[in-house]
Amino acid sequence: MTELAEPLSAFMSRALGPGALSGLSRLSGGANMESWAFDWRGEGYVLRRAPSAEYMEGRPYGHEVEAALVRAARAGGVKAPEVVAVLADGDGMGTGYVMRRITAEVSPAKILSAPPPSLIADLGRELARIHALPRAAIPEGIPVMDTAEALAELKARFLSYGGDRPAIALAIRWCEDHLPAPAEPVLVHGDYRMGNVMVDGQGLAAVLDWELAHLGDAHEDLAFGCMTVWRFGCLDRPAFGVGSLEDYFAAYEAAGGQAVDRARFRFWLVYRTLWWALGCLQMGQAWRSGADTTVERVVVGRRTAEQELDLIRLLDEEAPEAERQRPLPPSADRAQTPVGEPTNREMVAAVRDWIESAIKPKAEGHAKFEAVVAMNALGIVMRDLDAGVGAEDRTLAEALMSGAATLAEPGLLARLRRAVLDKCAIDSPKYAALATARADWRS
Structure with a gap:
C-alpha cells in the first residue's frame, strides 16, 4: 500500500491538480484486477489496475481501450462510472484508470x-x-x-x-x-x-x-x-x-x-x-x-465443480423421462477412523484452525479476505481427504464429446448426477444448487 501511495499521489496531482491522498485501501474481491479506494482533495475515487503490463498479456485490449469504452457508455446514457484519468507507462503503477467513487452497494x-x-x-x-x-x-x-x-x-x-x-x-x-x-x-x-x-x-x-x-x-x-x-x-x-x-x-x-x-x-x-x-x-x-500464485486462484479453480453440477x-x-427418474447409485464410502500419528487430514485441520484463531482476527482488508480464502482451500483438502480423490473419466468424456454416448444410454445420467453431486460436496458444499439438486434427484 505504501509503495502505491507515492506514485498515485504524483499521478493525481498531474491529472487533477495538487492535493493530499488519504484513505488508500484495497477493495476485496476482483478475480482479475486490483481495485483501490482513496480520497483526493475531499472526494472519493477508485483506481482499477493491473500491477504490470505482463499481467495484461493475452487480453484482447488494454486499459486504455477499456477506459475509452466506459467513457463512451457513460456518454451514451449508460450508468457507467466516470473515468477521470488513465495511467501511462511512466506513472509506475502498471496499467489502469481512475474513476470517481460511487456510493452504493455492490455485495x-x-x-x-x-x-x-x-x-x-x-x-x-x-x-x-x-x-x-x-x-x-x-x-x-x-x-x-x-x-x-x-x-x-x-x-x-x-x-x-x-x-x-x-x-x-x-x-x-x-x-x-x-x-x-x-x-x-x-x-x-x-x-x-x-x-x-x-x-x-x-x-x-x-x-x-x-x-x-x-x-x-x-x-x-x-x-x-x-x-x-x-x-x-x-x-x-x-x-x-x-x-x-x-x-x-x-x-x-x-x-x-x-x-x-x-x-x-x-x-x-x-x-x-x-x-x-x-x-x-x-x-x-x-x-x-x-x-498468478495467489491462493484465491487455486480455490476458484476448484469451483469448476459448481459449473459441472x-x-x-x-x-x-x-434425457428420456425414464432416465430422469432413475435412482442414483450410492456414493463410495471411504470413511476411516484415524489411529496412530496424526493423519494428513488432521494436520490440515490444525493449520486451518490456526489461521482462523491466530491470523484472521488480526488481519484487515484484503489480508482478511485472503485468510478466509486460505481457510476455504484447506477445507476443500480436508473434505477431499475424507472422500478420497476420485479420478476424472476421460474415456466417458471422449464418448460424450464425439456423440458415441448420449443421455439416452441407460444409467448414464444417474452416473453423471452422482459424480457431480459428490464432487461439488467436496469443493463447494455450501453452493445453493447442491441442495436443490439433491432434492430434485432424490439423492
Whole structure:
C-alpha cells in the first residue's frame, strides 16, 4: 500500500491538480484486477489496475481501450462510472484508470436480501441501453465474437486441460449441436451480473467491470446474469436472483431491446456456464504455471465443480423421462477412523484452525479476505481427504464429446448426477444448487 501511495499521489496531482491522498485501501474481491479506494482533495475515487503490463498479456485490449469504452457508455446514457484519468507507462503503477467513487452497494448478498422494487426493470433497461450504443461510438480495439470460433476455442482449451470431465464434454457436444445462426452484433458487456452492478435505494446505480466487453449476440448478455452461480442462492428468482425471466425480458424489450428468443437464450445459458467452468480451470492453470500464485486462484479453480453440477442440471432435460427418474447409485464410502500419528487430514485441520484463531482476527482488508480464502482451500483438502480423490473419466468424456454416448444410454445420467453431486460436496458444499439438486434427484 505504501509503495502505491507515492506514485498515485504524483499521478493525481498531474491529472487533477495538487492535493493530499488519504484513505488508500484495497477493495476485496476482483478475480482479475486490483481495485483501490482513496480520497483526493475531499472526494472519493477508485483506481482499477493491473500491477504490470505482463499481467495484461493475452487480453484482447488494454486499459486504455477499456477506459475509452466506459467513457463512451457513460456518454451514451449508460450508468457507467466516470473515468477521470488513465495511467501511462511512466506513472509506475502498471496499467489502469481512475474513476470517481460511487456510493452504493455492490455485495450481491446485501442487494438480494432486499432488492429495490425497480431493480429487475432497471437491469433490463440498462442492458438495452448498452446494446443500443452505436457502432461509431465504440472505440477501436473492441473485438467481434464469432460464436462458432469461440466454441471451438473452448473445446481446444478443454482438451489442453486434460479433456477428462464428462459434464463439460457433454456441454461442448450440446453447444455444437445447438449452435445458433449468427446474430447482428451489438456491444456486449460480457460480465453483466450481480457483483458487477451497484445498487442504492432508488435502484441500479452503476454498471462496473467492462474488461470482457465485445461485439456479439445480445442474448449472451441476457443469459449471463441468469446463470445459477450468479444468483447467489436465490434460485427461485431466475433473473439475477432478483425476479422472473418474464419481467426481465419485458423490461429489456420495453426499453428498446430486441425481441428475446427463448431458444437462443437457452443456448447462451449453457454456453456461458460452460465458459465459466473452463474459466475456473484456467485460473487453476494460472496458479500451476506460476503466472498468478495467489491462493484465491487455486480455490476458484476448484469451483469448476459448481459449473459441472449446473451443466448437468441444465442438460438433463435432454434425457428420456425414464432416465430422469432413475435412482442414483450410492456414493463410495471411504470413511476411516484415524489411529496412530496424526493423519494428513488432521494436520490440515490444525493449520486451518490456526489461521482462523491466530491470523484472521488480526488481519484487515484484503489480508482478511485472503485468510478466509486460505481457510476455504484447506477445507476443500480436508473434505477431499475424507472422500478420497476420485479420478476424472476421460474415456466417458471422449464418448460424450464425439456423440458415441448420449443421455439416452441407460444409467448414464444417474452416473453423471452422482459424480457431480459428490464432487461439488467436496469443493463447494455450501453452493445453493447442491441442495436443490439433491432434492430434485432424490439423492
